[in-house]
Amino acid sequence: MPSDATPDPYSDPLAFGQRLQILRTRKGLTRDQLGGLMGKSAQWVKDLETGRRRTPRLEVILHLAEILRVRDLADLTGDQSVHVDLFTGPGHPRLPAVKAAVDAFPLATRREAPPAAHLQARLARAWAARHQAPNHRDVVGALLPDLIRDAQTAVRQADTGADRRAAQAALAEVYSLAQFFVAYQPDAALLWRVAERGLIAAQESEDPHAIGVAAWLAAQAHRDSGPAHFDAADEVNLQTLAFLQPLLPEADDDVLAVTGALTFEAGYTAARRGETGTAWRYWDQARAMADRLPADYYHPITSFSRAIMGAHAVTVAVELHQGGESVRQAAAADAATIPSRPRRARHRIEEARGYQLDGQPDAALATLDKAHEAAPETIKYNGYAKRIVLEETEAKSPARRRRASQLAVKLGLLAA
Structure with a gap:
């Protein structure tokens, strides 16, 4: 899959050494301390964590698990067959x-x-x-x-x-x-x-509403598959918008909302292409449609509403790699007005991406904590969140490494 496709949370499974480093950091142990408890050197621990040394024998793994207070051996080994309650293969x-x-x-x-x-x-x-x-x-x-x-x-x-x-x-x-x-x-x-x-x-x-929703989801599936599928995303999206536009003068709120959602999706794809003007133009058009909806309206499938437009602005800025702009948009958006827990969590993840782009990794980790609080099952399966957390487990700051490692365990990344 192309590198700028939506990150797959199941790609690049964690190696034994990465798991060991996360669990050690979460426990607050230095390499020297863990090595001493094992009767080994700090260099021995480093070699394990960096992959220079092969995965040790089972008795050594069990000793490490005991010191690190690992509840499930699979968290350390990555071998899900050890965890009897988990069905074969990753996923829900x-x-x-x-x-x-x-x-x-x-x-x-x-x-x-x-x-x-x-x-x-x-x-x-x-x-x-x-x-x-x-x-x-x-x-x-x-x-x-x-x-x-x-x-x-x-x-x-x-x-x-x-x-x-x-x-x-x-x-x-x-x-x-x-x-x-x-x-x-x-x-x-x-x-x-x-x-x-x-x-x-x-x-x-x-049914125009059913057609709009199905097209909205199909366009997302194409776009998330990477740049080679952006044209297909636009084809589904723009054809459906052409079908719905003549119906808008007499359309109910649901059809207007799904048309607004599709309009924003066209801007989202443009942002993924790096087309700044086009992306913000579609966002402006979608905002105008949102303003025609009742103040308390919230589309039950697409989440399209007045409340969601601030979150959409963050997404556009993030996809355009505009770190400062994404942080400004995040400050203007009010996540508390988004009634959907998973959509609120998704917005927090987008905010975290913006903070990371802007060179604020501590704010990014704090925002991911808020995403987990809103909807643990949203962030658990989000590749962007996984990428941020794993990058920060290797940060130079010991405090940030420990915080990222604790978050990695909380998100269940060791079971991935």
Whole structure:
């Protein structure tokens, strides 16, 4: 994957030496102190941490784990087979069940489709849980398998064309929810299946809002794959904007909001290209659309609203590598007005990127702590956050190294 693609939190797994350094620093031990407790030298510890010395024998690892008070041996070794509660491979524990529901092909089923109102009520509860629960991936991951199966069944059992289109719109929304869960998980093929099925269901529904949401998510999937896919992101995005623009004079708030979200996404992609003028022009257009929405409006899927535009300005500045501007925009934005916990956490991560660009690593780490407080499952699967933390575990400042190491453990990076 290109270096300026969205960082993959599962790439470059931590080596034994990196894990040892993080755990030692978190414990507050110097290399000389750990070496003394092991009956070895500080140079021996350094050689282990830098990879100059091979991973030691099991009895030595166990002794290190005892000194460092490691609760799970896998945190030190990186061998997840040691951790009996963890399913094979990285990712969220509920990923296999969600994947099984997506991959199923239920041509014949005794399952009876729920009433449309019941399905919509469950979807509304699932979105509310995603925005409000700190462990939102766990909650949504538990709800998704049945939602996927029931929404698929509703499409197959629809009696009329209108019922089928409404069921397709609901199915498209379920796939949108699934894409939020699957994002940043170690299964790119699954992400694309979900995105493509969402697009197809949305097109079949003929519902402008469903089409806009599916396109918004598909454009993100393309853009996050790196520069080679930026043109595809723009193609999906701009074609959908051309479809929605004529509908805006009579559109409801939801269609206006998803159009605003797509407008900002075009600016986001331009910022990733380094096109400063274009990026800020699209941001200005999106802000004008946000200003047409009620002050307390908040789109339940894209988070588009007046409140989110400050966070979007931080993102544009960060992607343009404008450290000072991103810090100024962060000071102007009010994260407390963002009602969604994962979206608030994502904004904090973008702020942290800005602080790091501006040469303020301590502020970056403090901001990542706030992101963890808002939504631990957002920051845990974010590659940008991982990159900042791991860079600071090797900082010259002992205090900063220790803080970064403590944060690495808190974020669960040793289990990655």
